[in-house]
Amino acid sequence: MMNDNEKYIEEYVKDIPFDAPDSGHRDELKTQLLNAFPKHRLQPAVQTVGIWRTIMKSRTSKLAAAAVIMLAVLAGLHFFDRTSGIVWADVVKRLEEIKSGTYTITADIKGMPGMPEDYVTHIIQDVKLSYEQSAVRVDASVQAPNGTRKSRIYLLFEDRVLTSLMLDQKKYIEVEIGEEQMKKMSEENGDPATILKAILERDYIELGRQIIDGVPSWGIEASDPKLGTKMGSLISGGMFDELTVQLWVDERSQFPIRLFATGSSKDGKTSMKTVYDNFQWNTEIDPALLRPEIPDGFELLAQSQWETGQEAEEILDVLKLFVELGDGTYPASLKTMTVAQAIVPLLRKKYPEGSAKPDKEVLARYMKVDRVGLMYTTLEKEGKEPAYYGDKVSAESPGAVLFRWKIGDDAYRVVFGDLSTRDVTATQLAELEDALKNL
Amino acid sequence: MTVSEGEHVGLVQRACSDPDAFAQLYLMYYNNVFYYCVRRLFDRHSAEDVTSTVFFKVMHNLGSFDGTAIDFRSWLLRIATNAVNDHLRDAGRRAEAMKKVVKNGRAEFETAIDCDAELLERKILLKQALLSLKPKYQTVITLRFFENMKLTEIAACLGKKPSTVRSWLLRATAKLRKTLNTATDSRGSR
Numbered sequence: 001m002m003n004d005n006e007k008y009i010e011e012y013v014k015d016i017p018f019d020a021p022d023s024g025h026r027d028e029l030k031t032q033l034l035n036a037f038p039k040h041r042l043q044p045a046v047q048t049v050g051i052w053r054t055i056m057k058s059r060t061s062k063l064a065a066a067a068v069i070m071l072a073v074l075a076g077l078h079f080f081d082r083t084s085g086i087v088w089a090d091v092v093k094r095l096e097e098i099k100s101g102t103y104t105i106t107a108d109i110k111g112m113p114g115m116p117e118d119y120v121t122h123i124i125q126d127v128k129l130s131y132e133q134s135a136v137r138v139d140a141s142v143q144a145p146n147g148t149r150k151s152r153i154y155l156l157f158e159d160r161v162l163t164s165l166m167l168d169q170k171k172y173i174e175v176e177i178g179e180e181q182m183k184k185m186s187e188e189n190g191d192p193a194t195i196l197k198a199i200l201e202r203d204y205i206e207l208g209r210q211i212i213d214g215v216p217s218w219g220i221e222a223s224d225p226k227l228g229t230k231m232g233s234l235i236s237g238g239m240f241d242e243l244t245v246q247l248w249v250d251e252r253s254q255f256p257i258r259l260f261a262t263g264s265s266k267d268g269k270t271s272m273k274t275v276y277d278n279f280q281w282n283t284e285i286d287p288a289l290l291r292p293e294i295p296d297g298f299e300l301l302a303q304s305q306w307e308t309g310q311e312a313e314e315i316l317d318v319l320k321l322f323v324e325l326g327d328g329t330y331p332a333s334l335k336t337m338t339v340a341q342a343i344v345p346l347l348r349k350k351y352p353e354g355s356a357k358p359d360k361e362v363l364a365r366y367m368k369v370d371r372v373g374l375m376y377t378t379l380e381k382e383g384k385e386p387a388y389y390g391d392k393v394s395a396e397s398p399g400a401v402l403f404r405w406k407i408g409d410d411a412y413r414v415v416f417g418d419l420s421t422r423d424v425t426a427t428q429l430a431e432l433e434d435a436l437k438n439l
Numbered sequence: 440m441t442v443s444e445g446e447h448v449g450l451v452q453r454a455c456s457d458p459d460a461f462a463q464l465y466l467m468y469y470n471n472v473f474y475y476c477v478r479r480l481f482d483r484h485s486a487e488d489v490t491s492t493v494f495f496k497v498m499h500n501l502g503s504f505d506g507t508a509i510d511f512r513s514w515l516l517r518i519a520t521n522a523v524n525d526h527l528r529d530a531g532r533r534a535e536a537m538k539k540v541v542k543n544g545r546a547e548f549e550t551a552i553d554c555d556a557e558l559l560e561r562k563i564l565l566k567q568a569l570l571s572l573k574p575k576y577q578t579v580i581t582l583r584f585f586e587n588m589k590l591t592e593i594a595a596c597l598g599k600k601p602s603t604v605r606s607w608l609l610r611a612t613a614k615l616r617k618t619l620n621t622a623t624d625s626r627g628s629r
Contacts, residue, residue, distance in 0.1 A: 005612035006583075012619060013584050016562045019483040021473040029469075029491050030462055033498055037458045214500045252502065 036280070086218040088200055091254050095193035100130040100285050103192075104278040111270030111337060119145060128285050134158045135290035154292040157182060163292040171301040172294055173367065180309065192256045192276070196220075196247055198227055207246065212258050216251040225263075226377055240335065241266040255281050270337045302363035311375035312386070312405045316415055318368050319390075319403065323419060325350050328395020330402060334388045336373035343369055379405050385412075392439045393417045400439060401432045447508040455502050465494060471512065472519050478585045479523045479577060481566040492522045513596040516582065520597065524574040568618040576611035583608060 002010065105125040112121040122143040129136050134157035142149045150167040160182045162175040199222040207219030223244040240263030250257045259276035315334065321343060322330050331342035347366070351357065358366070379386040386405040393400045398418035407413045412429045415421050424432065453460035472493050477486035496518050504514055569577050582588045582596065590608070594601040 003609070003612070005616045006608070008616050009580065009584055009612050012561065013565065016558055016565060018474065018477050018481075019486070021470050022483070022487070025487045025490075026466075026469050026473075029487075029494060030465060032491070033465060033494055034458050034462060036495070037461060037498065214496060214503075 036278075086220075086249050086251070086254065088196065088220060091249050091256075092193060092196055092200070094254055095196065095256075098193075098281050099132045100128075100283060101192075101279065101281050102126070102128050102283055102285070103276055103280070105274060105276050107272060107274040109270070109272045111265070111341065116145060117269075128289060130285050130290055133285070133287055133290050137290050154290065156290075156292070161292070163294070165292075165294070165298065166301075170295075170298050172298050173301050173363075174303045175367075176303070192247065192259060192279070195227070195245060195259065196256070198222075199245060199247060202227070207248075209251070210248070212248050215257055217248040217257050218251055219246055219248045221246045226380075227261075240264055240270065240272065240337070255279065265335060265337065267332075269341070300360070302360045302367060311378050312384070312403075312413065314368055315372060315375055315403065316419070316421075317365060318372050319415070320419060321365065321369075322346070323395055328417075330390035330394060332391040334372050334376040334390070334403075336370065339369050339372045387433075389436055392436055395419075397439060400436060401429075404429060444508055447511065451501065451504060451511060461498065461501070465497075468512070468515055469494075472515060475516060475519050475581065475586060476523055479569075479581050480526065481562075481570075485526060489519070489522045489526050493519045496522065509592075510595075513592065516586065516596050517598070520578050520582075524578070527570075527574055527577075564619055564622045568615055568622060571618060572611060572614060575607055576614065579604060579607045580611050580615060 105123075105127060107121075107123040107125075109121045109123065110118060112119070115121050124141050126139045127136065128138075136153075136155040136157075138153040140151045140153070142151070152165040152167060154163045155161075160177045160179065162177060163172060164175075165172045199220055202222040202224050204220050204222040207221055209216060209218055211217070221244060223242070225241055225243045227243050227245050242265075243261065243263040246260040247256055248258045248260075249255065256279055257277070258279075259274075261274040261276075262272065263274075264271040318339065319330060322328060325343070325346035329342075331339040333339075343366075376386060376388070384405045384407075386403070387401075388403045389401055390403075393402045395417055398416055398420070400417045401414050402417050402419070403415040404412050407423065410426050411423055412426065413421055413423050414429065414432060450460055450464055454464045455461075469490070473486060473490045476489045476493070477483060480486050480489065493515070497515065500518075504511065506514065569580065572580070578597065579593060582593045583590075588596065590601050590604055593599075593608075594604045597604065599607075
């Protein structure tokens with residue numbers, strides 16, 4: 001029985017008209033849903049639903065199921081030492097078997113080179129990755145204070161060519177990648193399989209079970225700045241001093257559902273929050289989408305090469321830019337972000353509005369800055385014991401060690417403040433580095 | 440389109456992995472979800488946005504649904520309720536919605552709907568009054584008076600006890616009536 005108030009409301013709302021559904025929106029949404037339909041993610045769910053129904057309808061197994069649910073809840077509450085409902089090695093295996101995937105990377109980065117201090121740059125990247133076609137395409141948009149910059153990057157593993165299109169400027173850059181470097185990139189191409197393997201290689205922690213977008217998921221986390229080398233172009237190696245990566249995997253499909261990465265530099269000037277989501281696995285990707293398409297009227301801005309084994313020399317070439325363009329004050333560290341931030345004011349000074357643009361060879365040298373962090377971590381990984389003292393040493397201290405790396409047993413190559421080089425023994429190096437204390 | 444209970448269960452199961460089945464299910468329920476959203480939000484564009492959110496959530500979580508056609512509608516409305524409440528939770532958005540009511544209420548509806556002045560006036564007052572209630576009260580009012588759901592159905596939809604829903608409904612209708620009366624009186628005295 002209704003009371004007076006209910007009768008009043010019922011009478012009040014009677015006949016009040018509302019907007020009718022719009023067939024245009026209905027059809028558009030249908031198209032969007034079908035385009036995003038996670039066929040392969042949900043296919044195993046069909047079988048699981050059936051099994052789940054059987055389990056829940058069987059009286060004897062209900063209690064067991066409830067116990068499992070409670071264990072999962074308690075694990076999620078961190079009451080116990082964390083153990084996982086996921087066999088991570090199996091997830092790696094499943095990921096290694098996928099043929100293609102698409103996902104979105106959204107990043108907020110403070111301290112991007114060329115941006116105002118404290119400005120948080122919002123970057124969105126739509127990634128299409130096909131192992132079958134050995135290709136990656138990334139459509140990126142970067143929200144800068146003066147508008148959004150759009151770019152498109154194609155990487156063809158077999159052709160060893162990376163093509164970057166700057167869509168607004170109608171320019172493009174081609175980088176020919178050396179065979180060794182290409183092998184490395186295809187092994188560490190920033191996809192979730194690579195990232196998960198990298199997390200498992202570290203002292204990781206289990207995060208337990210959580211509901212992500214309504215989906216029960218299990219998480220894993222590791223902190224290590226070197227994880228950046230596994231994360232592709234956006235968070236390339238050595239960009240940050242601190243880096244924590246969390247990967248969440250759908251309990252049912254055992255495929256990644258979300259990835260969070262946070263990074264920061266020691267001086268607090270740069271920080272980053274990144275989310276990978278909208279994962280779809282084994283979707284069909286039209287081969288035409290992965291082939292570099294240079295639209296008419298686009299100008300080739302620069303062509304460069306990316307060889308491996310020359311990392312230290314390449315870093316030295318980047319350091320030379322600070323003498324050529326500036327007063328020989330070097331970047332405080334060889335993190336990509338730090339180097340890029342240090343070089344931006346020098347480039348602005350050298351190329352004011354309206355001045356002649358640098359030629360292709362010069363641009364190719366500038367582009368090496370992008371890879372400095374990655375090159376430095378490669379030296380570390382290969383046991384070449386690199387060390388860099390740009391925070392203390394400038395061109396004004398010609399005899400002080402600026403940069404060094406190991407070139408053989410008991411042999412190190414030292415780059416001094418004036419960028420001259422000398423090969424020394426470990427004992428000599430110790431003496432030279434001891435002298436840095438007096439600076 | 441009507442389907443039998445058995446067909447509906449089969450359709451939901453197939454829709455987990457078959458895009459065509461999912462499209463069929465979507466078309467069956469699009470209007471339900473849109474109407475629920477537009478009656479909660481009083482704005483076509485917000486309702487369409489939230490409807491989109493609802494169906495994406497449905498698509499991703501369909502595998503976890505296990506029930507009858509009635510349960511499915513209830514499950515769908517629960518997702519829609521959460522999505523609408525999330526939308527309204529943004530205090531700024533809510534304040535903006537209220538501001539729009541006061542400033543452009545009439546113009547907003549006049550352009551959208553061809554209806555008589557009295558109904559239009561009532562709709563504006565209802566929007567103001569409903570949006571001033573707590574989301575849980577807005578929810579029970581909409582489910583009860585627009586979706587014509589029984590107390591037990593609302594309880595099942597919201598995952599609450601019928602006694603809880605009963606007390607929410609009592610409070611919600613009392614508050615809504617009081618607000619509507621005050622607003623009607625103040626308009627009448629202008």
